[in-house]
Amino acid sequence: MATQYGQYGSGYGYGSDYGSDDESGYGYGSEHGRRRRRVPTALREPVSGRHWRELAYVLLGFPISVTLFVFTVSMLSAGAGLLVTFVGIPVLAAALAACRGFGALERARARGLLGLEVGDPEPLRVRAGGGAMAWMGAVLKSGTSWRNALFVLLQFPWAVFSFAVTVAVWTFGWTLLTYPVWFWVFPMYGGQGGLQLYGDEQHQVYLDNPFEITVTALVGLLVTLATPWIVRALTTVDRLLVHGLLGPSRLVSRVVELESDRGVVVDTAAADLRRIERDLHDGAQARLVNLAMDLGLAKEKLREDPREAARMVDEAHGEVKTALQELRDLARGIHPAVLTDRGLDAALSAVASRCVVPVRVEVDLVERPVAAIEGIAYFTVSELLQNISKHSGARSASVDVWRVENRLMLQVEDDGAGGADASGGSGLAGLAGRLDAVDGILVVDSPVGGPTRITAELPWRGVRG
Structure with missing residues (x-):
């Protein structure tokens, strides 16, 4: 099965150099390439x-x-x-x-x-x-x-x-x-x-x-x-x-693959920790520091100018609400409580409600996968929906989740501009690496002009009641 990775962008990246009927064909020059293609393969093989x-x-x-x-x-x-x-x-x-x-x-x-x-x-x-x-x-x-x-x-x-x-x-x-x-x-x-x-x-x-x-x-x-x-x-x-x-041997190949996957998991975890630290430092922590300073100033003005102190306390109250929302968003990015309590159906519905386009969500699972696979599935769909909001220009999207034997299947589709690119370093390329670390697969079908259909496969590792 052909697999392509990438993000919404400038097509598949093949371009006109890949070869066409009026180009160089097999690389020998246009006229020679056309002459070779006129000769059937069966007749060329004895002298190939x-x-x-x-x-x-x-x-x-x-x-x-x-x-x-x-x-x-x-x-x-x-x-x-x-x-x-x-x-x-x-x-x-x-x-x-x-x-x-x-x-x-x-x-x-x-x-x-x-x-x-x-x-x-x-x-x-x-x-x-x-x-x-x-x-x-x-x-x-x-x-x-x-x-x-x-x-x-x-x-x-x-x-x-x-x-x-x-x-x-x-x-x-x-x-x-x-x-x-x-x-x-x-x-x-x-x-x-x-x-x-x-x-x-x-x-x-x-x-x-x-x-x-x-x-x-x-x-x-x-x-x-x-x-x-x-x-x-x-x-x-x-x-x-x-x-x-x-x-x-297969065993050695598997060991090498697992060592590589372990490196990907470690790097991903380290990147997530750096992101959390940065978000805390630049977001909630900075707001709380400013809040402490504002409350200190309000305390000093409480006797001299009660009205000004009340205004500063009111502003501090707004800062508290903002800091609490940032902490909730950060906690949701680590592991949402709704996913733990109610599973993929409710968690993905909550993510879809925040998307800028209408999203239909259908989860057809009789039982829940283990927590690790469930979390990877959640964050995969979350990132794909973020890509739809930012890059696709779509008017609608859909999310389907189902199980086929020992595989958990995820499919996110939109009617946007399409043109997924397999260039390295893109968001979807990183997502594909994360899935590969757990024996998962990411398949992108995104012709220029749309629609875009992205399918992810994850191993079904056990069930949880």
């Missing part, structure tokens, strides 16, 4: 650069896999056999270390020829000052080492199969396709009419007349056109093997 790279990957895979398989099996067998002595441990460690090097080689080969980007697995964790024994222990305990060895063992039979199928299909197709060019070899040097289809003591069938030669070339054309897709299907298995066995 991608096909030749995939073909090279399969052809190189055979000798490489044979070499790696023989080395790995020999070393692992020797190491396992020598485990009765201490010598087996360093032999096994050396074999697995070599497999890690083979894995790096295969990742580079897949990146260069298949365009497959696979991240490096986790490095060895060797205890500082442990020496050779610590290194051997780290290699033997590393799951990456054993996955790389498993890749070598599994890739060998597949590489042999892929090589045999690719060479057979490719040579068969091109041989038949070019038969009209070289069929003269048979009568001139072989003493027969052409390529023999069938032969026994009484009958021989040769492809030697113009019709048979044409049909042979057409069959070769079909096989040649099918060859790139056959090779691509074979290399798909290689992609799966490289991605599954030579990349970082």
Whole structure:
């Protein structure tokens, strides 16, 4: 699913440089790009650069896999056999270390020829000052080492199969396709009419007349056109093997993702604390300081000028009301009491009532999510409604909340100008980062001219009575 983030602004940010029918197309110049697009993809594939790279990957895979398989099996067998002595441990460690090097080689080969980007697995964790024994222990305990060895063992039979199928299909197709060019070899040097289809003591069938030669070339054309897709299907298995066995494990990837998400959560919490401190310092705190000073002046004037003192007390009373309202707004921004007491339906209705455009709110939830998810949902909708008030120019908006299996769905829609932009640093980009920190997703559908539809998905983590 395509995901876009951004804020109301100047469209998706693609612009005219992305490519159009009358522009540079594939980047080779406008006229060349148009000529290439006139040729169907199926006819271009047999001579495309991608096909030749995939073909090279399969052809190189055979000798490489044979070499790696023989080395790995020999070393692992020797190491396992020598485990009765201490010598087996360093032999096994050396074999697995070599497999890690083979894995790096295969990742580079897949990146260069298949365009497959696979991240490096986790490095060895060797205890500082442990020496050779610590290194051997780290290699033997590393799951990456054993996955790389498993890749070598599994890739060998597949590489042999892929090589045999690719060479057979490719040579068969091109041989038949070019038969009209070289069929003269048979009568001139072989003493027969052409390529023999069938032969026994009484009958021989040769492809030697113009019709048979044409049909042979057409069959070769079909096989040649099918060859790139056959090779691509074979290399798909290689992609799966490289991605599954030579990349970082799912557990390590998840740990890295959680560490990144934790950093986002920490940064967000720190930013919220700074915002609260700034609001208190510049708002309620400043008003209370001025209030104390005004009350001090009123106390001094109470005996000399009671009327002036009463006026100052009246002004101080207004300042108290303003400070109380600011404190209420600040408390609502931290966590509104209505959300805790009555849930999303009432809390979102209260937010919608403060929006500058009419907002329809519909919350279809049988039970409430946990407090953390409920709070994130509330502040997500609040920020989206603020964007509508400030940027959209809409006349109406709607908020829908529902649950789909283990996901909490939020959708905010307006009939404004649209044109959500995915530029970094925007409000919605920051909101998307906050959702991502809890395995959430933000999807923006905002064509220029509107309407804008923003959908957020959050995990449904438990229920609360």
